[in-house]
């Protein structure tokens with residue numbers, strides 16, 4: 001039985017430990033965000049390798065190229081992801097600077113990597129002080145799983161069943177939202193009720209429920 005007065009993590013909704021009561025997010029959620037921020041710059045950098053559809057032409061056999069032939073078109077969907085990732089990180093960093101009454105962020109050479117590093121550095125502040133830390137966590141997780149899925153289709157999130165947690169608006173019912181699992185991830189989070197499980201425990205629970 002959970003105590004309705006006990007504060008919960010705004011990201012995974014688990015009750016906070018007594019030494020976490022001054023925080024909006026639990027330590028486990030903080031670690032997950034930090035991990036995503038650590039990996040994002042390399043993931044987004046690797047997306048550049050998908051910008052031109054490279055090997056497809058070679059598979060089609062030799063093509064007599066004339067010098068007038070236009071270069072292979074750039075994949076705009078990939079370019080969009082790269083641009084969006086940089087914009088998301090910059091927007092959040094500017095927002096945090098604003099909260100802290102710091103001047104707007106500036107970047108020297110690599111805005112995306114520098115913004116990710118600055119967000120990582122200030123994450124301990126944000127989990128304690130920033131009301132929208134759950135939105136931030138979700139956007140960063142989305143960028144991470146999008147990029148991972150594009151780079152390795154085997155790691156694309158797949159549907160694994162329906163959420164067995166109590167529904168937020170009616171605890172007598174199961175939430176029932178579709179759960180997606182990113183292969184290799186340690187946890188699964190329901191996008192609707194935000195319950196987070198250990199992936200192995202959830203796998204066992206869903207298998208029993210069938």
Ligand SMILES: [Zn+2]
Nearest residue numbers: 009012026029
């Ligand atoms: Zn949490």
Ligand SMILES: [Zn+2]
Nearest residue numbers: 163175190193
């Ligand atoms: Zn749910």
